[in-house]
């Protein structure tokens with residue numbers, strides 16, 4: 280289910296094993312990238328890291344970052360090369376267990392099958408806090424799914440909520456368009472774009488951090504909830520942290536906690552939030568340094584670096600009157616969640632997430648791919664799917680073989 284890179288990777292390995300299958304896709308191949316990203320979007324992972332089973336980036340700029348159009352082309356090429364049997368325009372509206380297999384109801388009829396791989400994506404809906412109901416109607420509200428670019432917004436101030444990859448990228452773009460921008464900052468993951476002369480994601484890869492398996496992680500639930508790192512992919516390979524944003528005039532406020540009488544109320548304690556993110560970044564850089572030292576790679580990379588702590592503003596506002604006209608638009612960059620409204624098998628927990636063990640669900644023959652830290656830290660990233668999909672399809676093949 281799903282013709283994003285995860286469903287197509289599953290199809291690749293099923294095809295390799297000559298397992299008869301079909302990929303059902305409600306839209307087109309790479310639908311999420313076509314419909315759910317803003318105009319200026321670029322991957323935050325470098326081109327050399329864009330690789331799928333049997334396909335890798337071979338263009339002239341391995342250190343660059345793909346535009347959304349290039350991502351769509353890359354995934355389309357993968358579908359063609361692996362001859363994935365995709366049925367586009369086929370919306371799965373129900374999946375239920377019947378007679379030792381599954382009945383899939385789609386907008387185009389019913390299908391019976393023995394096994395299903397759910398690769399419908401981890402980011403089907405933007406998450407917006409419930410108190411958004413209490414925001415005065417005079418303030419426009421957008422999610423990253425509605426946002427295309429600054430020109431679409433009314434003139435005037437913008438409050439961007441959330442300082443992970445999407446929030447910092449949209450805040451920077453809106454600020455460049457000349458608007459006053461306030462950024463509400465909660466827990467976040469700070470990393471430099473480059474470290475000791477290499478892309479930080481080179482370090483994640485080389486040092487093995489990204490390959491860490493789900494069954495080796497102490498607090499897996501937390502690892503699966505971690506927000507995306509504050510990163511942007513630009514030709515200049517710029518670091519987009521809170522210091523960079525503040526120096527362009529973005530105002531930083533704390534986590535948005537509530538709305539009362541038309542006022543947005545923010546948590547205090549930015550200092551703690553910043554120190555925690557700085558500390559975690561330091562620890563990550565220490566891990567990289569230790570890896571370079573113990574693997575004899577020090578000579579190949581620049582000298583160790585340390586970065587200035589995140590600057591705490593002299594005074595931070597704890598509330599903002601949303602009726603005053605200062606803020607004309609709110610952009611909710613508060614994360615995404617999957618949508619399993621179509622799933623009639625009891626494998627979804629109270630938080631609306633799939634219960635699974637490395638992609639194996641508690642229903643025979645039912646599997647998932649493309650979820651955060653599914654089998655490794657890199658599971659949701661394009662380059663992370665190959666190993667996961669191979670292992671999940673291995674399990675599925677064993678299951679089919681055992682059942683004869």
Ligand SMILES: Cc1cc2nc3c(=O)[nH]c(=O)nc-3n(C[C@H](O)[C@H](O)[C@H](O)COP(=O)(O)OP(=O)(O)OC[C@H]3O[C@@H](n4cnc5c(N)ncnc54)[C@H](O)[C@@H]3O)c2cc1C
Nearest residue numbers: 281283284285305310311322323324371399400649660661
């Ligand atoms: C804002 C953002 C930025 C990202 N940046 C990067 C990055 O820089 N680098 C990187 O490697 N990764 C990035 N990712 C992460 C990752 O690549 C995406 O989450 C990726 O799209 C996941 O692939 P997928 O195949 O699991 O899901 P998707 O690409 O979402 O594919 C799921 C498919 O399932 C289909 N589908 C859903 N429900 C149904 C249904 N009921 N019936 C039929 N079809 C259905 C959808 O239409 C979609 O085509 C980013 C993600 C987001 C949200």
